[in-house]
Amino acid sequence: MTSRLGALLRATETRVVFALLAAIALVDIGLRLMESRLSGNLAHIAAIPEIIEAAGKPQRHSLLLLGNSLTHNGVSASVVGGRLPNVSVAKVTPDGTGLWDWQCLLDHQVIERREVQFDTVVIGFAWHLLSDQARHDPSRLGGLYCRMSDLANPRTIGLETGSDIGEFVAAAVLRTYALRDTLRNRFFQLVVPSYETFTQAGNAARAGVGAQPGDAPHEAGAPEVVHTYRTFAELVDRLKSKGTQVIVVAMPVQSDYEIDPALRELETSRGLSVIDLRKVAGLDSSHYLDEMHLNHAGQQILSKVLAADLHAELASAT
Known part of the structure; x- marks a missing residue:
């Protein structure tokens, strides 16, 4: 009797486990089918391969504008393209990205694709977003920008610990996990009035104090962080080996920040x-819309100045 009851319970537990796994799989499949509808940012990320392929034709002159929301709000691709006749301009600016995301994007969508060729890659940055000490998001890397093959050497994509690797793998396998922040935000936007305005105000308030956005966490009393650029320098080398010139643009924000001397040194050592x-x-x-992001009028002013600088830069290069 006891053995029969135990067998029944084990069978019930097995069915429950399989039912849960099936439910998770169905939710994950559903997310993969409709994720581009969850946010404009996810729709933009899904379109990145096509955006890059359409502009980066080997037979034409081409330029890729890469960055995050600073570049998205700050630079108009049409204004830049209008000042650079006969140059095909693509703009890829997913939210919240920095060095580690850009590295995977450039490696997998530009450097490794034989059908893609850009003469120039222009990266908009602020603070220390291009340094080895920039913050990394394992979920974002695993779910959106990198590949499982990148785990062959996890430190090269910013993963330092076993928990980083576990989070990366979970996000790569489960869309529900990878998009948890987006799902949470969508839920609260539906049920909490003015949620988006509140979160934007919070982000703006944090932008000018404490650690600068993109910095790795800094413990109180710890030695001052020395920012290095080995990862970015190697990325520049890989792009140059494909015939791509790299230009970085220090973007305007309402709080002051310095350009690291180590980044400046790459102008000589790497031709940056x-x-x-x-x-x-x-x-x-x-x-400005807030502490960091330009409005449309600001975008027009900055884009015209950047377009003129790029025109002069590219002319001198040829």
């Missing part, structure tokens, strides 16, 4: 070009 647009004539506080 640095365009400093931290201060642009005509830009003031009225041209």
Whole structure:
């Protein structure tokens, strides 16, 4: 009797486990089919391979604008393209990205694709977003930008610990896990009035104090962080080996920040070009949506200045 009851319970537990796994699989499949509808950012990420392929044709001159929301709000691809005739311009600017995300994007969508060729890659940055000490998000890397093959050497994509690797794998396998923040935000947008306005205000308030966005966490009392650029330098080398010039643009924000001397040194050692647009004539506080992001009028001003600088940079290179 006891053995029969135990067998029945084990069978019930097995059915429950399989039912849960089936439910998770169905939810995951559903998310993969409709994720681009969850947010404009996810729709943009899904379109990145096509955006890059459409512009990066080997037989034409081409330029890739890469960055995060600073570049998305700050630079108009049409204004830049209008100042650079006969150059095909693509703009890829997923939210919240930095060095580690950009590295995977460039490796897998530009460097490794034989059908893609860009003469120039222009990366908009601020603070220390290009340094080895920039923050990494294992879920974002695993779910959106990197591949499982990148785990052959996890440190090269910013993963330092076993928990980082576990989070990366979970996000790569389970869409529900990878998109948990987006799902949470969508839920609260539906049930909490003014949730989006509240979160934007919180992000803006944090932007000018404490650790700068993109910095790795810094413990109180710990030695000052020295920012290094080995990972970015190696990425520049890989792009140059494919015939791609790299230009980085220090973007304007309402709080001051310095350009690291180590990044400046790459101008000589790696042939990198640095365009400093931290201060642009005509830009003031009225041209910002918040502490970091330009409004449409500010975008037009910055884009015209950047377009002129890029025109001069590319002309000198040829």
